[in-house]
Amino acid sequence: MATMKVIELMANSEKSWEDAVKNAVKTAAKSVQNIRSVYVKDQTAHVTGEEITDYRVIVKVTFEVKS
Known part of the structure; x- marks a missing residue:
């Protein structure tokens, strides 16, 4: 049986929300291994x-x- 851990991150992008999510995963992968999923909790935009x-x-x- 696998043990899973969840961390919450904030990320941004000048392009799109999808790109912001990709940035979060890419940054997390630098220090965390075995990433299995990402859940988008909230989206906002600066205008x-x-x-x-x-x-x-x-x-x-x-x-x-x-x-």
Whole structure:
């Protein structure tokens, strides 16, 4: 039976929410191994004038803990 752990991360992107999620996973993978899934908990955007300038996400990343 596997043991899983969940961490919560915030990430952003100037392109899209999807890219922000990819950034979160890519950054997490630098220090966490065996990532199994990502859950998008929240999405927001920063607006300047009439344009979205920054897409932001809060995600939960699940990974397997090796014993």
